[in-house]
Amino acid sequence: SQKIEQNSETLNIQEGKTATLTCNYTNYSPAYLQWYRQDPGRGPVFLLLIRENEKEKRKERLKVTFDTTLKQSLFHITASQPADSATYLCARMNTGFQKLVFGTGTRLLVSP
């Protein structure tokens, strides 16, 4: 089956550092991967999408990479701030109907 795996442990970093979150997928490469942010008690919010043929994509302080050899996507937040503290979800699109498969998410905690 096509799965998404994320580290379930909380990532603790200091303000100003770069946070790096990992998303691994199984089986064949999806057409694209997406990253969402979820705050406690709220619905996920879309952040970035990266296609299979794109190695890297940036949006302000965010950067996402897609490595089809490692079957992995990395999500970076540079110059992290306490406001970046949240759970970050990775998702892949599976074939057939438009169904996204989400990872369990990685919680990021940025300390001042």
Added chain:
Amino acid sequence: SQTIHQWPATLVQPVGSPLSLECTVEGTSNPNLYWYRQAAGRGLQLLFYSIGIGQISSEVPQNLSASRPQDRQFILSSKKLLLSDSGFYLCAWSVMSGQQETQYFGPGTRLLVL
């Protein structure tokens, strides 16, 4: 702009009682609609999705059902709730743009079954 509404925000129900959660979308036509459940500390589990009025697909067998009586309305129901139905229920919508699809989530309903 598009908005998605869910209600109620919080619900406490006894075991065996019925359930009805409603989701509506504004500002878009013929969206794909989804119901997810998120248990504490776990990922999003897709429950139902719909590509049009009256077209519902179920992902996980359970005592829940979904209906889409109107283009932008999606309802999640149960005749008899179980303790295991407790969780955070999220509705989402999407529209395919080319080959890619982004989902937009509602604020969620937190359900506690006692």
